[in-house]
Amino acid sequence: MKKSITLFAFITSFVFAIGHNVSYGQCTNSIDFGLGTLTNTVGSSDTIFCHYATEYGLWEGVAAGNSYTTTSEIATDYITVRSGSSSGPVVAFGVQPLTWTATTSGTYYIHINTNASCGTESNCRDVATTNNGPASACTNPANGGAVTSSIDLACAGSPFSLYLTGASVGTGLTYQWQSSANGVSYSDIPGATSPSYSATQSALTYYVCIVTCASGTPVPSAPLMVDMGTCIIMTNGSATTCGGIFYDSGGSSGNYSNNENYTFTITPSTVGSFLHVEFNSYTSEFSDEMTVYDGNSTAAAQLGTFNSNPGGITSSAADGSLTFEFNSDFSVTYGGWEGVLSCVTTGPSNDNVCSPIAIPVNGSVNTYTNTLATVETDEITIAPPSTGNYETTGWGISTLEHTVWFTFVAPTSGNVTISGTDSPMNGQAAVYSVGNCADFTTFDFIAGNDDALDYSSDAPEFTVCGLTPGQTYYLLYDSGNTLASGNFTLSITDLSLSAGSSSNVVNVCGGESVDLFDGITGYDTGGNWEETIPTFGVFGSTWNTAGVAYQVFDFLYIVEEGCLSDTATASIHVFGPSSAGTDGTLNVCRLETINLLSGLSGNVDLGGTWYNPSNQPLVGNVITTSNIPGQFNYDYVADNGVCPEDTSNVLVIVSDCVAGLNELTNTSVAVHPNPSIGSFIVTFSHETSGLNAKIIDMNGREVPASINWSNNTASVNMLSAEKGVYFLQLVGNSERLTLKVVVEK
Numbered sequence: 001m002k003k004s005i006t007l008f009a010f011i012t013s014f015v016f017a018i019g020h021n022v023s024y025g026q027c028t029n030s031i032d033f034g035l036g037t038l039t040n041t042v043g044s045s046d047t048i049f050c051h052y053a054t055e056y057g058l059w060e061g062v063a064a065g066n067s068y069t070t071t072s073e074i075a076t077d078y079i080t081v082r083s084g085s086s087s088g089p090v091v092a093f094g095v096q097p098l099t100w101t102a103t104t105s106g107t108y109y110i111h112i113n114t115n116a117s118c119g120t121e122s123n124c125r126d127v128a129t130t131n132n133g134p135a136s137a138c139t140n141p142a143n144g145g146a147v148t149s150s151i152d153l154a155c156a157g158s159p160f161s162l163y164l165t166g167a168s169v170g171t172g173l174t175y176q177w178q179s180s181a182n183g184v185s186y187s188d189i190p191g192a193t194s195p196s197y198s199a200t201q202s203a204l205t206y207y208v209c210i211v212t213c214a215s216g217t218p219v220p221s222a223p224l225m226v227d228m229g230t231c232i233i234m235t236n237g238s239a240t241t242c243g244g245i246f247y248d249s250g251g252s253s254g255n256y257s258n259n260e261n262y263t264f265t266i267t268p269s270t271v272g273s274f275l276h277v278e279f280n281s282y283t284s285e286f287s288d289e290m291t292v293y294d295g296n297s298t299a300a301a302q303l304g305t306f307n308s309n310p311g312g313i314t315s316s317a318a319d320g321s322l323t324f325e326f327n328s329d330f331s332v333t334y335g336g337w338e339g340v341l342s343c344v345t346t347g348p349s350n351d352n353v354c355s356p357i358a359i360p361v362n363g364s365v366n367t368y369t370n371t372l373a374t375v376e377t378d379e380i381t382i383a384p385p386s387t388g389n390y391e392t393t394g395w396g397i398s399t400l401e402h403t404v405w406f407t408f409v410a411p412t413s414g415n416v417t418i419s420g421t422d423s424p425m426n427g428q429a430a431v432y433s434v435g436n437c438a439d440f441t442t443f444d445f446i447a448g449n450d451d452a453l454d455y456s457s458d459a460p461e462f463t464v465c466g467l468t469p470g471q472t473y474y475l476l477y478d479s480g481n482t483l484a485s486g487n488f489t490l491s492i493t494d495l496s497l498s499a500g501s502s503s504n505v506v507n508v509c510g511g512e513s514v515d516l517f518d519g520i521t522g523y524d525t526g527g528n529w530e531e532t533i534p535t536f537g538v539f540g541s542t543w544n545t546a547g548v549a550y551q552v553f554d555f556l557y558i559v560e561e562g563c564l565s566d567t568a569t570a571s572i573h574v575f576g577p578s579s580a581g582t583d584g585t586l587n588v589c590r591l592e593t594i595n596l597l598s599g600l601s602g603n604v605d606l607g608g609t610w611y612n613p614s615n616q617p618l619v620g621n622v623i624t625t626s627n628i629p630g631q632f633n634y635d636y637v638a639d640n641g642v643c644p645e646d647t648s649n650v651l652v653i654v655s656d657c658v659a660g661l662n663e664l665t666n667t668s669v670a671v672h673p674n675p676s677i678g679s680f681i682v683t684f685s686h687e688t689s690g691l692n693a694k695i696i697d698m699n700g701r702e703v704p705a706s707i708n709w710s711n712n713t714a715s716v717n718m719l720s721a722e723k724g725v726y727f728l729q730l731v732g733n734s735e736r737l738t739l740k741v742v743v744e745k
Contacts, residue, residue, distance in 0.1 A: 027078065033052065033057060036060070036127075043130065044130070053113050053119065053123070059107065064102050064103060066101070066102050066133060071097040078116050078161065083102075094195060112127055121334060145222070154201050154229060160226075175209055186206070201226065234249045234336075238265040240267045252338070256328060258329065265324075268343040270345075274345070275321060278486045281338050288307060297323055351372075357407075361410075365422045369485075370479060384398060389451040403476055410469050415564050416494060423489040424458075426459065426481060428480050429448065431476075433446060437474070459488070465495070466563075500524075512545055519570025548574055555569070555572065575640050576643070580648035581648045582602040584599040590627050595740055596652075608636055618634075632652045676741070680716055691731065694707075727739065
């Protein structure tokens with residue numbers, strides 16, 4: 001929120017001052033941090049992480065004529081873009097998000113500050129820049145958009161930022177800011193010709209910006225009125241008021257200074273009331289501290305000394321006053337504070353446990369107060385146990401300060417999320433089942449939380465599971481310390497999670513990557529994937545199947561929030577590549593019945609499709625050769641339905657010989673059992689003699705087998721053979737027949 005950061009370093013007997021004090025709205029930081037690299041791809045971006053609002057980043061790869069948008073995760077951050085060097089010409093400036101157009105190619109220097117007065121803050125924020133592509137020329141007439149201010153109320157002499165929202169973008173635009181005391185008669189502001197403007201005022205003022213495309217029609221923006229506020233600036237002195245904003249010495253837009261030693265007393269203007277200050281923001285160096293006294297001087301009781309946001313502070317002095325003492329050292333200044341002043345006369349209506357406020361379980365965020373709240377007699381007996389700050393089993397310290405009470409009805413799920421993190425109040429909360437609100441011995445503690453479970457806030461945020469649906473529960477809210485009274489927020493949300501349900505098994509070809517979410521449906525985002533069989537190939541939701549076995553793998557998708565979790569299983573079937581085997585050749589006679597598979601070797605996936613020399617599909621593996629000698633190509637295509645198909649070829653060479661098939665045919669020979677374990681009987685429908693038999697494997701190799709003939713039967717024993725498909729070849733003087741036999745172990 002402030003002006004400048006000034007550092008003093010002592011080297012031997014010399015004092016060096018390093019700082020940036022430039023015209024409001026165009027900042028020059030002296031510390032570089034981070035490197036962002038941009039490409040020419042439209043929509044591409046890069047991020048510099050943990051950027052302080054005291055630094056500038058170097059952004060490489062900027063292309064002339066392209067439009068870029070720079071954003072910070074701190075909504076009020078102020079951005080200055082310079083070219084050539086860190087102190088080079090200003091290309092653009094304004095509150096983030098800032099869209100700007102590169103005038104030249106190369107490296108740009110983007111300065112981050114907390115406001116248009118070049119305020120500084122040594123807290124992390126991520127800064128991103130996105131390539132929007134070539135900046136297009138503006139279109140006449142332009143859209144003037146609307147004026148937006150960085151403040152709600154102005155303090156006399158304190159600068160603030162004005163900028164446009166919803167206005168035209170593109171090359172060829174010009175701007176002229178105007179001001180008016182009555183909103184009717186406007187006049188140009190000299191030198192205010194940029195998309196944003198840093199203003200100061202001492203009276204209510206209206207602002208408008210005239211936007212013009214090239215030499216086209218000037219178009220005014222929607223105007224904005226900025227009124228004056230009651231601003232109390234930290235110095236040595238006092239004030240009597242029940243309203244306004246209390247700032248450090250830098251006002252609404254500047255840093256406090258080095259070597260300050262100020263004391264300021266504020267007394268309520270309403271007799272009988274008590275001053276309350278609600279700090280919206282507070283930043284200072286660790287050695288720069290504010291001490292607050294409960295009365296009209298530093299002789300009053302000390303409420304605390306701090307260099308971070310205390311939330312709200314309420315006086316309990318007889319005259320309702322508070323005294324503030326601030327001391328800063330010789331180096332490093334920060335944004336200071338902004339506190340909203342008010343006066344209170346009575347405690348909140350829900351100070352008593354039997355007068356609770358009902359909170360709906362719908363996620364709505366509501367603001368309450370515990371200003372002037374007290375602790376009832378015996379209420380301390382139900383204080384949550386001291387189990388730690390980031391737990392759901394108790395609080396960091398088992399004490400009560402400014403307690404107020406609420407109730408809620410447990411939803412059908414029996415699970416809720418309770419959050420107070422929408423305000424900076426340092427608070428704590430606890431849930432009870434209650435028999436009689438007037439009897440603390442009937443209170444049963446269920447859960448409590450001091451600070452958010454994810455360490456993100458001093459305010460409570462936790463989950464409670466296993467509540468009885470429809471039952472009313474009591475919620476205690478208390479300050480996290482003696483200082484933290486004032487406004488706070490609470491919301492209660494029905495907590496339900498779904499990891500989804502399993503869908504069909506996902507088939508994937510080995511070596512490919514698969515999105516595990518394809519294996520489930522109806523899931524909540526934000527969960528994590530776990531392997532049931534370690535493969536070390538899971539990255540996020542993507543699984544790379546390279547090198548894994550060809551089988552089904554199960555993965556667990558787990559979603560968790562506090563006390564609640566849910567799991568779903570995705571099944572992925574990894575297939576090996578389709579294999580049609582190795583090409584081969586069969587030498588056969590005319591009109592001979594053959595099994596084309598006997599011409600292939602290697603690993604052959606069964607169930608594929610054979611194609612004849614005319615590329616017509618065949619019904620099966622067995623064919624009768626041509627009556628004409630010659631060479632004939634048969635293609636075999638194996639396709640497992642997942643991996644790409646594979647093709648092999650069998651060259652059938654038909655010689656000028658005849659296979660006598662009149663006596664020996666498929667219908668005259670039977671094999672049983674088939675499949676077998678390697679022992680089977682061949683039965684002929686008629687007696688035959690002079691036959692020879694042998695067993696051939698898929699590679700065309702003869703397999704050892706015992707074959708015993710008896711009349712019209714033959715007993716075959718090949719028990720040593722492995723599981724697979726084999727061919728029984730029967731050859732006579734003028735007869736030949738091939739039969740497929742299957743061995744199963």
